[in-house]
Amino acid sequence: MSGDHGHGDSQVNSGSKGSDSHKHKDKEHRHKDHKRDKEREKLKHGNSEHKDHSEKKHKDKEKLKHSNGSSDKHREKHKEKDKDKEKRREEKIKSSHVDKPKKEKENGYVRDTSPAAIKSEPEEDNGFYPSPQHKTSKREHDDEEFEYKPKQVKTEHDNKAKKRKHEYEEEEEEEEEDIKPKKKTKDKKVTEGKKAKKEEEEKWKWWEEERSTDGSKWRFLEHKGPVFAAPYEPMPDKVKFYYDGKPMKLNAPAKEVATFFAKMLDHEYTTKDIFRKNFLKDWRKEMTSEEKSKITDLNKCKFSEMSEFFKAQSEARKQMSKQEKLKIKEENERLLQEYGFCIMDNHKERIGNFRIEPPGLFRGRGDHPKMGRLKLRIRPQDIIINCSKDSKHPKPPPGTKWKEVRHDNKVTWLASWTENIQGSIKYIMLNPSSRIKGEKDWQKYETARRLKKCVGRLRTQYRDDWKSKEMRIRQRSVALYFIDKLALRAGNEKEEGETADTVGCCSLRVEHIKLYPKMDDQEYVVEFDFLGKDSIRYYNKMPVEKRVFKNLQLFLENKQPEDDLFDRLNTSILNKHLQELMDGLTAKVFRTYNASITLQQQLKELACPEDSLPAKVLSYNRANRAVAILCNHQRAPPKTFEKSMQNLQTKIDEKQNQLSAARKQLKAAKSDHKASHDDKSRKILEMKRKAVERIEEQLMKLQVQATDREENKQISLGTSKLNYLDPRISVAWCKKWDVPIEKIYNKTQREKFAWALDMAEKDYEF
Template structure:
């Protein structure tokens, strides 16, 4: 490769021991700066730090090297890995409805809401026909509206940081009036108030433990612990009576008997490196031993049955498991196939494969391997499990629960804590994320000899399975894991940790968000310094400043060095290569690379003109594909620099700070919004709107989920069905009082335009089939109960009599379609009753329309990712309390356990601020 004379001082060595590629010159000359200024138009767009898809695209601007997609930072495993390795030309012209659907359903954004299951029967017209009209405010991209908001929030953050530091300086200068416990510094305000009694233990509540409920009662109005009021006693008494009627014991559970340790109120430990003093647990639960297939179930090779050695047969079943799951797309991946067959061949060589006569079979091709008989056996076995009776399922569950019970909890410093992943991973085929080079390889069975146990010195060491021993037993009080082993694919270490709701995990989350809160004091100085260094003549400083800008403004991850031979080639900001960005003057940068978990990040963003200029400099010839963009910077150097501003500050803290601080500012403005005084659904949407803005401003996006269209279709169908029901109710009014047509006007009784005759007939048929299914399922359930009680089951004649209602409904619909009249239904029908029913239907329609608008607006936004990982949960709790929205609307049971510290620590502080 030739080198320009202007770059003679550019060495051809790589610092920091990295692979040898070109490295930029250490200094940037004045002449280079001036030349770049001339070549780069300094025309700011006023939208720096925002994705281009949220702003206007002018003609001629989009001159990209590769087309932009809906690429995003996070999506579910289904949409990540569902890659079609076959020629797609066959299905290009095929209607979407006729294409095969994946059995696995896309994970919902909602934590509580079950995903919509595909209907077997024909659906009414799709959501596209029933979609809500876009409001005029949506015609302008949200990014344009948020550009000024982003700048305002950053200016406000600068003022806030100065004010915090000034206040702290004033407090230090003032004479001390009272001795203050230094350990209080990191505690939230509400916690400090409640710590005045010096106690870190909360006494057991006299009120009963409330069961899960869909109640809309706000959390602030639910039964509170330690209540000795008559109301509390009455509630407890009512609950006890209810439980006695149900046959439940009113004795408190083991968990309820224990006093709750409020670690967030406890004094800060002097030595934070010591995680525990005493630790007891029962080790790990191993995967069950392999169950050999029946002798008549064989793999076929080149059309002939083959008897595999036991270990080889087990590996074959791993392939079969992929055939029966929603993972068949892996089997089309050439890398997956190659890796599997390489490992499978080794197992066959070691453990044998013989034909019917006992002769050795030389298996040379995966294409000649036929696993269909094995698949049929596994499918039948799975079907048998599904068709088990209620009693059989209950017995199987009881057996499973009894097996897992000893491993569910450990005793950590004398307190019972739930263990997270106590099961050792079963052997299977490695899938990996994205295009992993080792996908398809065999994950071998983990044995006790590979496992290290971490436990207290005085505790009883759990016994390994008979005939085995542990690799090692240690007593590391600085470690938070209970057991550890090394897997065979990437040599990665796997750990058994405490559950998400445990004190240790809660403390980790708490520290993370408190660290982000602390960044508030320094953010103005950090931004001021890196903005200044964007023009530094020292190349290392300019690269570091540019990287900090991208991490802060575009929420890029810092990135680490990768062993690309053994890992997917994923990168972050500091490890970006020449080919990962392309530049479009005056201020657009297109990023295209594999980020965390091999998720493709393909975004075009607007940046500050000086940043654009710097990136052009970092790409200057003779650099080419494969060369590092930030060749004088790595993640360690960046984090070391950040640590000089604030102890413990790393690049990833910016993502948490930006999301939480932005959400905090947006939530402060909600008091002026009239929707904050509306229904629960409207308030939830208001919260989600703020969350969506956070995701856009902080670039927390995702690809539209595979199940989104199906979800929207379901909602659209329900809305349209309610409109049809409303129209039928109006027709019933005319049936009992024809004069109402003159009183209310003919227009009142007209059906909606989208309710055409063809759709009505389809919907009626759907309602008929729905009723048939309900009646049949009810009949089967009744018989199951009778069987359980050893009573005589209902005859088929009973089912036929019940299904007579379906025939009557079918006849009714036919008559309505023919006469265009609807007979009044119900007892004592009256105009007043029907009008009240119409009002209720209108309210339900509004709720579903709000949900549809909310869900469609969130289709490209990772709300759950932002809410769980980046937005301080205390902000959500404060919103819940302030606007009387049940916390269950935002946090599932699992998340309420995980964020128990957040719910409890601000339960008496509606004015808490991030």
């Protein structure tokens, strides 16, 4: 970590303490700021300056990522071709328009009005929980509280009492607590000494409360604003930068940027052409004109002294004494306490990312055209603050101003800024454990469960549509089939040249699939090979139904490799269609649905009541893994994988030897006992028996561990666990098989899924 984002003051102090030593720099910065503002302005209107399309063949075959070579040429060609080609194809199959009136929505909360959805909805209410999907509209008067100012924050110190959910006592022991952090700090000092662990154990059961119906996300919001990145600390003069073999002094801004590069020197990013080119270009913008005229070739730059300096620094940090480390920890904790929480509607909630992203070099993933560009430092005047009108507004650091303070309760973010690489907006939002995130998450799974009820009908329909006489419908139905069956992502269009060339379902190109009428003993095999989100390769061969196959052949006719496979389809068309089939349905719901249903099925299949605890956990992980594979959640095999696998194997071998030794002894003890039949020998026998059992168990545990790890080599379970699997399935499974939930969810995860832990019983059905 940057470990250097020093002190809480970094938020506030740029004007006070820190300033003296930086006066000089500050001036220069300010001067630059002007230019910068202009540049930032430009962003808004499309930043055309970097339109370099360096034609490059990929050679890198780093693991399985980025290794599919389809992309670059595509970029060039794609541009012009599109329009007219499309038109040419237009008439291939007659298209007629059947536009239907759209469904209604109420501000973000989906109203179920489609007849289809209504009829298919016995609403699985476990009788008690208010569904997030259909808020009962009984509390129309909700909004009358709109302008109130909360006097108290509910923080419940309830540690025991796990279940009680049916008792309707949300009013229980809400400690009256001053909102003002003053008191909080005091409170804290008392406990902090020992373990800071005690904290206020928030046990607010928001899921037992009504939800707002008017599209507002909150009624009251107060926070202290973000924490800014620590200012640049000039390096000691003895750490030199060399150009063309000669030491060269750089002005502060240029030097700071140089340190960004130096810090990455060991990373292979810095060897990539695009990265270097982008870096040099942006770096030069920070230079004085002399520097600029001198430094023209990155190859002549030597950053190694700087790099060594940082390495030494981080080494020193590791070597720090316990005390020093503790001090840093405490400081971090203080910062967290001060800036890491906000008050939203009477409750203190954890903020997800309260630190502003520090400046640095942009690291895109895959073959990103903008890798190496300079991410500018974010200043208070770049930040928009969002909070309640009647809250205590966050203060900008002395001598600075926010860009804007607004009071928009239709959104959930507390602060935002525009980033300079893509011109996109970044937000500060709440932690996943917060009500606002939890509700949404819950709702997501409820939507997926509604899909479960009508997925049969939808499948019948899209299969029917394979026969449609309209091209667009055939394409739509085949794409939907892929999304359903293979859990592909929707595949929005992307701006070319702005990002890595990756695709999803709707944006698949001809070059991404291959058709094999026959392959081995299978017929109609489709081979997929493309880079998806994060440039993770998707590779899969799948036999499809004849009709699908024939359709694909049709779609491919007269197309170039870089043409769109589904030229009459995009995500917005697809989603519009889905919306008509089921209220709230979009392409990504299929991923959620298929992931969750797969987990549930797998857990049923793999169930084995006699299994030991570790075996059960293994089963769970396998079920989880099936989902991860479905969703193509990969990871780079850990660098130490082979070695650690070997170590484990050694352990297993040892254990095995131990076991056979123990068995021998047991045998001996047995015959001893047979011979003597005395108490002593019986005792020994028992002991040996126990020993064997114990070793057997240990061995089994190791073996399970080995299997699990081997199977996990390139699969990442976390993503699906966190984003796709209805946590209630897991909770129910744990209850059913007496597996402690801690085996499945760590602390953070339990916090995120608190709602599920609380409400799911062992008979929960997704």
